[in-house]
Amino acid sequence: MSNEHTVKSYEEELRHLIDSVIKMGSLxxxxxxxxxxxxxxxxxxxxxxxxxxxxxxxxxxxxxxxQIMTLLVKRAPMAIDLRETISSLKISQDxxxxxxxxxxxxxxxxxxxxxxxxxxxxxLKRLGELVIKQLNDVLDSYVNKNYDKAKEVWEKDEQVDDxxxxxxESVIDFLSKDKKNLDFxxxxxxxxxxxxxxxxxxxxxxxxxxxxxxxxxxxGSRPKGKVIQQ
Amino acid sequence: MNNVKIKSxxxxxYYGEKQALFDVNLDLNEKEVTALIGPSGCxxxxxxxxxxxMNDVIDICKVSGNIEIxxxxxxxxxxxxxxxxERVGMVxxxxxxxxxxxxxxxxxxxxxxxxxETKSELDEIVENSLKKAALWEEVKDRLDEPGTGLSGGQQQxxxxxxxxxxxxxxxxxxxxCSALDPIATAKIEELIDELKKTYTIVIVTHSMAQAVRVSQxxxxxxxxxxxxxxxxxxxxxxxxxxxxxxxxxxxFG
Numbered sequence: 472m473s474n475e476h477t478v479k480s481y482e483e484e485l486r487h488l489i490d491s492v493i494k495m496g497s498l499x500x501x502x503x504x505x506x507x508x509x510x511x512x513x514x515x516x517x518x519x520x521x522x523x524x525x526x527x528x529x530x531x532x533x534x535x536x537x538q539i540m541t542l543l544v545k546r547a548p549m550a551i552d553l554r555e556t557i558s559s560l561k562i563s564q565d566x567x568x569x570x571x572x573x574x575x576x577x578x579x580x581x582x583x584x585x586x587x588x589x590x591x592x593x594x595l596k597r598l599g600e601l602v603i604k605q606l607n608d609v610l611d612s613y614v615n616k617n618y619d620k621a622k623e624v625w626e627k628d629e630q631v632d633d634x635x636x637x638x639x640e641s642v643i644d645f646l647s648k649d650k651k652n653l654d655f656x657x658x659x660x661x662x663x664x665x666x667x668x669x670x671x672x673x674x675x676x677x678x679x680x681x682x683x684x685x686x687x688x689x690x691g692s693r694p695k696g697k698v699i700q701q
Numbered sequence: 702m703n704n705v706k707i708k709s710x711x712x713x714x715y716y717g718e719k720q721a722l723f724d725v726n727l728d729l730n731e732k733e734v735t736a737l738i739g740p741s742g743c744x745x746x747x748x749x750x751x752x753x754x755m756n757d758v759i760d761i762c763k764v765s766g767n768i769e770i771x772x773x774x775x776x777x778x779x780x781x782x783x784x785x786x787e788r789v790g791m792v793x794x795x796x797x798x799x800x801x802x803x804x805x806x807x808x809x810x811x812x813x814x815x816x817x818e819t820k821s822e823l824d825e826i827v828e829n830s831l832k833k834a835a836l837w838e839e840v841k842d843r844l845d846e847p848g849t850g851l852s853g854g855q856q857q858x859x860x861x862x863x864x865x866x867x868x869x870x871x872x873x874x875x876x877x878c879s880a881l882d883p884i885a886t887a888k889i890e891e892l893i894d895e896l897k898k899t900y901t902i903v904i905v906t907h908s909m910a911q912a913v914r915v916s917q918x919x920x921x922x923x924x925x926x927x928x929x930x931x932x933x934x935x936x937x938x939x940x941x942x943x944x945x946x947x948x949x950x951x952x953f954g
Contacts, residue, residue: 686939
């Protein structure tokens with residue numbers, strides 16, 4: 472018994488859809504890395520490039536929407552194919568939102584002073600690295616259809632929440648020392664919050680992958696860190 | 702979940718030397734639609750033909766195992782097959798009205814089963830059956846015209862009305878829409894939805910989408926074996942058996 476569709480073009484359409492999601496994921500990951508880099512290095516020259524890369528991600532989202540509509544109309548997918556199609560739709564929506572958050576963070580670099588102290592950015596940097604790792608892992612679990620790895624990402628969001636809390640504390644501490652830091656500190660708080668939201672979208676992707684693989688949703692609510700509980 | 706109406710236990714069917722069904726154990730629930738799917742020759746039609754003993758008319762056919770309706774064994778040699786077929790009606794792939802008037806197509810069954818002794822009683826049965834089959838409004842002014850003059854979809858609904866006319870408990874449908882256009886198919890599916898409130902329905906279909914639309918339970922047959930049976934939604938979203946998944950996703954090699 473073959474694992475491929477009797478209709479070759481159906482097989483190709485599904486493969487192209489998955490390829491599109493993988494490419495979109497890869498672009499989103501690069502954009503997140505670039506925007507994080509721009510924030511930490513206060514690199515104002517790269518802002519425009521990052522904003523522009525969001526257009527590419529949005530184009531992928533439209534392309535994926537069209538591919539999904541075509542598949543639904545032409546093939547009326549069932550079982551694993553249906554789950555693959557619906558998961559692609561959901562994952563691409565979450566990737567697009569992560570792209571928007573990276574763009575938003577890139578825009579926050581503009582008002583930052585070039586001489587930000589190391590202790591202020593340390594925790595934000597660690598948070599960024601964790602979110603990037605989470606995105607990398609979740610995309611990896613999508614490519615390899617690895618249920619355990621997707622579930623691990625889902626569970627690890629707790630750490631993202633905790634690091635968000637710590638990074639927020641650092642900025643608020645800094646802000647409380649001198650009120651003249653208020654303007655750019657607010658931008659850093661929003662940037663931190665954006666990373667936490669990106670983390671939430673990554674857990675959504677992990678949930679979609681688990682549903683895609685096993686056909687059932689993860690049971691219970693995901694572990695939440697301090698920032699959420701408070 | 703509704704009560705079990707029909708129960709098959711270790712059902713085996715042979716056409717001469719060739720075995721067509723292997724130890725089929727399947728429960729069909731009362732007032733529900735059960736869809737049977739699977740590639741041609743997998744045994745799904747053979748299975749439903751056991752429920753009203755249509756296989757009796759094939760000389761070389763031999764049936765072993767049990768089929769119970771309401772707990773009563775129907776393979777019993779002493780069972781009156783005519784009264785069984787009164788309880789278990791059947792609709793076939795191709796509409797097959799008698800070459801008679803619309804009225805006679807419906808009244809024939811009740812007459813031979815001794816129902817509707819007077820003309821007015823028969824009139825009532827004909828009207829009610831055609832109404833239940835959603836055909837009354839289209840044919841009420843031409844009941845004396847030949848049933849064969851109706852469109853394909855109307856003929857199939859006429860056949861359903863004919864099956865209903867003797868007030869059965871079960872209706873077997875063997876690919877009832879395969880010869881119909883999409884609108885006529887939609888009308889039959891709408892009708893099935895209505896009929897399941899009164900009757901237990903078993904439908905054999907090659908259309909996955911139709912199985913999803915009309916049934917609450919689905920059984921997948923392959924090479925004479927019942928591979929998987931379960932709630933329709935589960936079978937088409939996340940079947941347990943790989944063979945079922947390969948079949949419904951079109952991966953069957």
